[in-house]
Amino acid sequence: MREIAAQEITQAVKDLSMEAAYHLGDDVVEALEKGLEAETSPTGQDILKQLLENARIAAEGKFPMCQDTGFAVIFVELGQDVRIKGGDLNEAIHEGVRQGYKEAFLRKSVCHPFTRKNTGDNTPAIIHVKIVPGERVRLTLAGKGGGSENMSRVMMLKPSDGKEGIIEYVVQRVKESGPNPCPPTIVGVGIGGTFEKAAMLAKESLLRHQGEPNPDPELAEMERTILERINKLGIGPGGLGGRVTTLAVHVEMHPCHIASLPVAVNINCHAHRHKETVI
C-alpha cells in the first residue's frame, strides 16, 4: 500500500490547470500546421495563421490561449493499492482547481443553472474516478469550453441504423454545429454502452493523443471516413468556409443492449486543452 498526500493531488491539479490554459499541445500545433498546408480558402488560411500565432503568444507570455478557460474536468485513474492520506480526494481536486484558476487569472465559468450566479472559483470540478491496478495515480485535466460542449449530443439510434447511420449522425451533428464549436475541431465519438457510457466514451476519446487512430482497424477506418466526410462540408476554420473543419475524429466503442445503438458526439474546439501527470 502506497500513501499519497492529498496535498500532492491538489498541487498536481493546480499545475495542470495552469499548464493546460497556456500551452496548446504539440500534437494540436502540428495538426494546425498541417491544416494550414491543406487549407485552400484564403480566409481559412488567415484564421489558421492567427491560431498558430495565438498559441505562440499564449505559451510565451503565459496568457490563457482562450478566454473560456473551461470547466475543469478531471479524470483520475486511481491505483487500487494507493491510500490518500491527510484529506478527501475529491476536495483535494477541487482545491487544486480553485488555486490554479485563481493564481493563473483564469476565468471562472461555473454557475448555478437557474440564477446563473457564478460559484466564484470555477468549482466544483467534474471528477471521473476509475480504480485501476497498481499503486500510482494518473490525473488528466481537460479544460472544456462551453461553445463546443454546447454542440455535443447523445443520440439513441435504432440498431437498424447501423454503421452508416452512426457516420451520418456524426457528420450531420458537425454540419448543424457550423461555426459555433470553434472549428477546426476535434470530434470525439462514443458508440455503444448505455446513454451515459456513450457520452463518457466520447469524452474519453478526446484524451487520446490528437489524431492517433483507434487500434481497432475497423474503427480506425470509420474515423477516416467520418473525417473525410466532415471536411467536405465546407465549414472551414472559424466556420467561414474552407476545407479544414475538423483536425481529427476519435471513435471509441463498447458493447450495447440488444435493443439499443447509443452514439454520443463530444466536440472539442481547437483549444484542445488536455494535460496529464502521473504520481
Next chain:
Amino acid sequence: MSDAIVLTPPLTDDDVKDLRAGDRVLISGTILTGRDAAHKRLVDLVNRGEELPVDVKGQIIYFVGPTPTRPGEAIGSAGPTTSYRMDAYSPILIEKGLKGMIGKGSRSREVIDAMVKHKAVYFAAVGGAAALISRRIESSEVIAYEELGPEAIRRLVVRDFPVIVVNDTEGNDLYEQGVKEYAIK
C-alpha cells in the same frame, strides 16, 4: 492584411452601408463589451422604458467575457463568445442605434433583418484567438454591472482589432456563402 478596411467608432449609417460580407476590417478606437447577463439587463431596461447605463448609438459591442486581468496588463485573454445566445436581445439594441456587433457564429433571421432595416453589421473575430486579440486591446474599463464579473460591460480602447464582416446591411451572410463555396458534393 493590407487589404483591410479601417473603422473607428462611433459609426454612422454611411460608415457601415458599404461594408460587405467577407471584408476584412481593423477596428481602432473605443468599443463596448457585453454578453449574456448584461444583454438581458439592458433589454429589460429598454422594455421598461428606462434609460440604459450606456448609450449604444453608433457603437460596436463585442460579445466577450475575458479572463481576469493580470497586474500590469490592460485586460486578460479576450476572444469572442458564441453570438446566438444574444439573438433574443440584439434586435432591440440595433433599434436603439447599435451599429456593430463582434462575436462568433451565425445570427438569427430576426437579427439579420434588424441589421438590414436599421443599417448595422455583424463581425466575426477568430474564436479562440484570445491571447492574440488581447494584445490589440490597449485599455479596459468597467462601465456598468461590475458585479457580473467577466460579464460586466466594459469600454475597451483597441488598436487594429482584426474582424471579418459576416452580415452586412444587404442581408448577406458569409457563413452561408463561405460554406457553399467550399462544400464538396
